[in-house]
Structures are given as C-alpha cells and as structure tokens.
Amino acid sequence: MEAGRVYNFNPGPATLPLEVLKEAQAEFLNFNNSGMSILEISHRAPQYAAVHEKAKQDIKDLMGLGDDYEVLFCQGGASQQFAMIPLNYATKEHPGSYVLSGSFAEKAYKEAEHLGVGEIIASSKETGYHHVPQQDELKIDPNAAYVHVCYNNTIYGTEYHYIPETNGVPLFADMSSDMLSRPVDFHKFDFIYAGVQKNLGPAGVVLVVAKKSLLEKSPEKLPTMFRYSTFYKKDSLYNTPPAFCIYMVGKVAAWIKAQGGLEEMARRNERKAKVVYDAIDNSNGFYRGHADKESRSFMNVTFRLPSEELEKKFVAEALTHQLSGVKGHRSVGGMRASIYNAMPYEGAVALAEFMEKFRKENA
The missing domain is CATH 3.90.1150.10 (Aspartate Aminotransferase, domain 1)
Structure with a gap:
C-alpha cells in the first residue's frame, strides 16, 4: 500500500485506481502540452474533444456494444435520472414498472409514482431487502413503457446474478455501483445509467448507455435539460459538461481495458x-x-x-x-x-x- 494511504472501503465517493490518480496528478498542471490544466480547457477545444470521444469509445468497447447504442454524460446524479426516466418515457397508459430490491430502487419508483406513471411489479421490501426478486417473482406488465431494476444494491449488499426476461418490454437498469465490474450481456438492456462515484470516477457525472432509438426523441413539453434527446443530439455538450469528471471516467475505463477488461x-x-x-x-x-x-x-x-x-x-x-x-x-x-x-x-x-x-x- 502507498505510504500515507488507507484501504478505502467507502461506498461512494469511493476508491479509485492508484495508477489513474497518479496519471491525473502528472497531467494536472499541463494537460497534453496545452499549457493548461484539464480543469481549465474549453469543452469545445480539440484537446477535450479527444478525451470525450475516447472515453465514450472505451466504454462501448468494454460493453461490447455497437452503433445502435450511444454513451451520454449527464449531470444531477442517479437521483435526477430517477425523475428524468419517467418524464421521458412513461405515461399513465404506459407506466414504468419497477422492481424494488433496495433503497435506490425504491427512490426511483417514488419519482415515477409522484408523476402518476409508476407501478411495482415485484418487491423484497417486506423481507428486509435480503434478496433480489427472482424471475418468477416478476409480474411483468406487457403494457409497461419499461421494466426498471437496480442491478446492485449498495446499502443492502445484494446484486442481480441474472438478467430479467421482460418479454419485449424495454429493460432499464441503474448500475451505479457495479457498472463495468463483470461481463454482462449488455445488449439485453435498452437503457443503463450509473452515477460514476461508486465504481468509475469522481462524483459529478452520470454515465448513460442506451439504444439510440430511445434517445432520439423526448417529449417537447419537457424543459431542454430534462430531455435525453438534448444530450443525444448535442453529444452531451449542450452546456458545459463536468469535463474533469468525464476525463477521470475515461482514465478508469482505459485502466480497465489495460488490466484485461x-x-x-x-x-x-x-x-x-x-x-x-x-x-x-x-x-x-x-x-x-x-x-x-x-x-x-x-x-x-x-x-x-x-x-x-x-x-x-x-x-x-x-x-x-x-x-x-x-x-x-x-x-x-x-x-x-x-x-x-x-x-x-x-x-x-x-x-x-x-x-x-x-x-x-x-x-
């Protein structure tokens, strides 16, 4: 262990690869011979554009996804996505279906419930969230806009070890605390999001990986920054993005590739x-x-x-x-x-x- 450091078991913000921290330290004052820190470079500058695009590509490479998926960098934490998802995709006629497996899954459902567009299709709350609801516990609504799961439950220490079969209903997943931690058939998911501060980087950015067909259109009635289509059409650059956080996520993704994927x-x-x-x-x-x-x-x-x-x-x-x-x-x-x-x-x-x-x- 590096002198002066501890083993950091915090759930998020959490430990980062020491090699990544040292790389960022070495580049901090003068990134890529620009004479500026990555904190100072314009998000429109070519030096940052290269960081942005490489981070996106490395993430898609690790997930084995092709051109039908897009990577977005959003803000507001996973908590904001709890509201953005039903705002963009659910209606009273086609509600969002939620599997409750822990605190964050419950919070996601409550945002949809607040909007009048959420329903519970399985829950392990009654037994203290000791387990993840299994396939035979899911009461899939064929009329649902999506099925939402929280793939790893940080507070309770539970994790999905199977991919739910939704019978054609789009599968949405909060993977904040286990994103890029193991091979998963990511093609079976239509929409994945992750607050990166648990396993991928510092707090301040949310990684969204979703099918382009879902991201292309959002309700026009929504404010601009609450539409996923805004982030998609503007390559997550409609406003100034959390550039340093994205830079760090890119470094962590590259580190994972270098370690063997x-x-x-x-x-x-x-x-x-x-x-x-x-x-x-x-x-x-x-x-x-x-x-x-x-x-x-x-x-x-x-x-x-x-x-x-x-x-x-x-x-x-x-x-x-x-x-x-x-x-x-x-x-x-x-x-x-x-x-x-x-x-x-x-x-x-x-x-x-x-x-x-x-x-x-x-x-």
Missing part, C-alpha cells in the same frame, strides 16, 4: 469477495451477513456484529489498521465493505485478517 475485473472481484464472505461464514455466527447467499453482492459486503457497541468498536479499531469507511448505512446498521474494481486484493485480505483478529479478541 471485464473478464479480469470479474475474476478479481469474485476473489476479493470470497475472502471477505469467508471471514463472515467461518466466524461461528459472530458476523452475520445481511444478504441471502444467492443474492450476495461482489461490490458491497454487508454484515452485523453481536451488538451495536461491538460495531462501534470495530469501526474505530479498523481505522487504526488503515481500514477506512467500513461503517454500514444508517438505515441498516452494522458494517459495509465496498470492494469495487479499484480495491486491491490485498485490501480484502487485510480486512478479513482484521475481522478474524477482532473476533478472537471479542467473541
């Missing part, structure tokens, strides 16, 4: 997750995982200890071992270790070793 990310992420889940499963009940085993996330490992007092002690002592950000979300409590693409294997091992040490001292 999504297959290599999946191999690493499964290996890291196994180390931490083994520490839970082999603790004789001292650690209790929140997620059902078949729905466990490779990105966010959530667990409880025997008491809240021990949980507070765990967080404090973890920091003395250079393990930062392990406190769980306030709505769930306990611990949460976010082991995104950039978390090295050594970080997962360090956490697991600390967990065993803490168990022996406090059981």
Whole structure:
C-alpha cells in the first residue's frame, strides 16, 4: 500500500485506481502540452474533444456494444435520472414498472409514482431487502413503457446474478455501483445509467448507455435539460459538461481495458469477495451477513456484529489498521465493505485478517 494511504472501503465517493490518480496528478498542471490544466480547457477545444470521444469509445468497447447504442454524460446524479426516466418515457397508459430490491430502487419508483406513471411489479421490501426478486417473482406488465431494476444494491449488499426476461418490454437498469465490474450481456438492456462515484470516477457525472432509438426523441413539453434527446443530439455538450469528471471516467475505463477488461475485473472481484464472505461464514455466527447467499453482492459486503457497541468498536479499531469507511448505512446498521474494481486484493485480505483478529479478541 502507498505510504500515507488507507484501504478505502467507502461506498461512494469511493476508491479509485492508484495508477489513474497518479496519471491525473502528472497531467494536472499541463494537460497534453496545452499549457493548461484539464480543469481549465474549453469543452469545445480539440484537446477535450479527444478525451470525450475516447472515453465514450472505451466504454462501448468494454460493453461490447455497437452503433445502435450511444454513451451520454449527464449531470444531477442517479437521483435526477430517477425523475428524468419517467418524464421521458412513461405515461399513465404506459407506466414504468419497477422492481424494488433496495433503497435506490425504491427512490426511483417514488419519482415515477409522484408523476402518476409508476407501478411495482415485484418487491423484497417486506423481507428486509435480503434478496433480489427472482424471475418468477416478476409480474411483468406487457403494457409497461419499461421494466426498471437496480442491478446492485449498495446499502443492502445484494446484486442481480441474472438478467430479467421482460418479454419485449424495454429493460432499464441503474448500475451505479457495479457498472463495468463483470461481463454482462449488455445488449439485453435498452437503457443503463450509473452515477460514476461508486465504481468509475469522481462524483459529478452520470454515465448513460442506451439504444439510440430511445434517445432520439423526448417529449417537447419537457424543459431542454430534462430531455435525453438534448444530450443525444448535442453529444452531451449542450452546456458545459463536468469535463474533469468525464476525463477521470475515461482514465478508469482505459485502466480497465489495460488490466484485461471485464473478464479480469470479474475474476478479481469474485476473489476479493470470497475472502471477505469467508471471514463472515467461518466466524461461528459472530458476523452475520445481511444478504441471502444467492443474492450476495461482489461490490458491497454487508454484515452485523453481536451488538451495536461491538460495531462501534470495530469501526474505530479498523481505522487504526488503515481500514477506512467500513461503517454500514444508517438505515441498516452494522458494517459495509465496498470492494469495487479499484480495491486491491490485498485490501480484502487485510480486512478479513482484521475481522478474524477482532473476533478472537471479542467473541
């Protein structure tokens, strides 16, 4: 581990590849011999245009998508997309169908409900969001504008390990916390979006990857900046984009390609997750995982200890071992270790070793 740094298990803003941070540091004052920082260059300048286009192409390459898909860089966080999606695509006659698997899936549904164009077709809320609703739980509405899922549930530590079959209804997915973490048949999705601050870059930009046929038209009654067609037709440059954030996302995408692509990310992420889940499963009940085993996330490992007092002690002592950000979300409590693409294997091992040490001292 680099001197002075910690293993950062925060859920977002989250850890970034050290190599990417060093590249950005080296280029910070004089990007591409422009005499300016990337923070200062005009978004209309050719130096930035090259960054913008390469980021888009690298993302499509990693996802294996062709010219029928487009990459957009939007703003407002995933939370703004919760409203933009039903505004652009849902109506009372053709509502958005939502699968509730956690807090953010629920928030997305509530925006559509507020507009009078949302319906719930499956939910695991009643059982504490311990699992992702499975295919046989989905009551697909053939009249729906889309089926919306949150592919990884950061707060509860659950993740989809299948692609829902929607019988022709467009499939929309919030992939904020597991985007580009493993190979997925992205062609089966019509619209994907991700707030990048969890697994792809710094806060400030939302990555949208969607079929062009969906992006080409938006209701004219919508304000300009709430139409996906505006971002599509203007190449995400209708107004000044969050250029530095896009630059960083591009660097992370290039880093993923250089590491071996999504297959290599999946191999690493499964290996890291196994180390931490083994520490839970082999603790004789001292650690209790929140997620059902078949729905466990490779990105966010959530667990409880025997008491809240021990949980507070765990967080404090973890920091003395250079393990930062392990406190769980306030709505769930306990611990949460976010082991995104950039978390090295050594970080997962360090956490697991600390967990065993803490168990022996406090059981």
